[in-house]
Amino acid sequence: MPKTAVITGITGQDGSYLAELLLSKGYEVHGLMRRSSSFNTERIDHIYQDPHTPDRKLLLHHVDLSDGVALVNLLRDVQPDEVYNLGAQSHVRVSFDAPLYTGDVTGLGAVRLLEAIRASGVQTRLYQASSSEMFGATPPPQNEATPFHPRSPYGCAKVMAYWSTVNYREAYGLFGVNGILFNHESPRRGETFVTRKITRAVARIQAGLQEHLYLGNLDAVRDWGYAPEYVEAMWRMLQRDEPDDYVVATGVAATVRDFLQAAFEAVGLDWERSVRFDPKYERPSEVDALIGDASKAKSLLDWSAKVQFDELARIMVESDIRQLEDELSGHRVRVDR
Known part of the structure; x- marks a missing residue:
């Protein structure tokens, strides 16, 4: 059953x-x-x-x-x-x-x-x-x-x-x-979360539909899987x-800046030309570094992460490019300047 x-x-x-x-x-x-x-x-x-x-x-x-x-x-x-x-x-x-x-x-x-x-x-x-x-x-x-x-x-x-x-x-x-x-x-991450916000912006900047990407703290360290x-x-x-x-967790540390670089490099762009700081995206209290030790999961669950942050960024960028192409072929898309 x-x-x-x-x-x-x-x-x-x-x-x-x-x-x-x-x-x-x-x-x-x-x-x-x-x-x-x-x-x-x-x-x-x-x-x-x-x-x-x-x-x-x-x-x-x-x-x-x-x-x-x-x-x-x-x-x-x-x-x-x-x-x-x-x-x-x-x-x-x-x-x-x-x-x-x-x-x-x-x-x-x-x-x-x-x-x-x-x-x-x-x-x-x-x-x-x-x-x-x-x-x-x-x-x-x-x-x-x-x-x-x-x-x-x-x-x-x-x-x-x-x-x-x-x-x-x-x-x-x-x-x-x-x-x-x-x-x-x-690629199913919500568009207001920082990683998806970045990869979606990369697709739009490459297509000439967006000029700048506004973010907060680029020094926060995260463990992205x-x-x-x-x-x-x-x-x-x-x-x-x-x-x-x-x-x-993956056990691999990466800053928001590292993820930015990997995402923009996936399409051959320089992130520093497009990214701008906006204080409204900062938190009242910040979490500086989260890096997980998943040894127990590996030992007892026989589980370990395979995809690291740079490959993850590429996967998400390529998906957002395909999604944007589908939108462009179907109807007019807003241009952000």
Whole structure:
């Protein structure tokens, strides 16, 4: 009998790749999405509407992480083998402008889901999407034993979700794991996140549709990996005999400037001619360096990252160039000067 999984945040970058992975393994996948006045399913349309894969079962539900009763009812109806909580307000800079909303969705939302699992009595395994932003000001390299020192409302909310998962594991015997994922990107990354903002700008600058790219701190050090590889690690965590917490990272440090250079070099351009500083993109409190030590994941999950930041930048630039070419062939595209 095929396994059943529930994914919160299925319309996001990670949710879409995870849905593909689970469907390829024969799962029946139930995706949760917030009700809104506009559709936001473009990342999963290709699998949801694919006529060539009728045996792949993907079902979508309008259930919000703010609605604990709806979560209980859905879990009782679906009886999932696995639950992946990827739903969140996940933009760090935005969390400073919307701290209460971020805390409610990213922090309390995880608690509501944990309590819904407990209250429904469903025997399932939970993956909680934790974040390297929880480490914040703690110096790298960061591993599972590194103390947390978050530097944003988003990081604080993720710490709450992390410890709540540990608490439900210890108090109620819930099979709950935390995947502490460092920055991971792809062509499906939202356009307001710095890596996608860069690669999309490269495509537009090369095409003569944009002159400048405005960014904040170029010296921030991050550990950038490839999202399709990282969802594989999520799945592997839930296949273990015992629940535990894992750092998922490449271990390779790169500044925003390094990523910029790799992205512009992918099309033979000099980034310094196009990039301008804008203080509005700086955070009130900055995280200087996040570099993960994924030794535990390599040892226990047999997982390690293959794609490094320079190849990642090239993959994303080439995808944005193809997407722009498709837009240009279909209709007029705005020129940014």
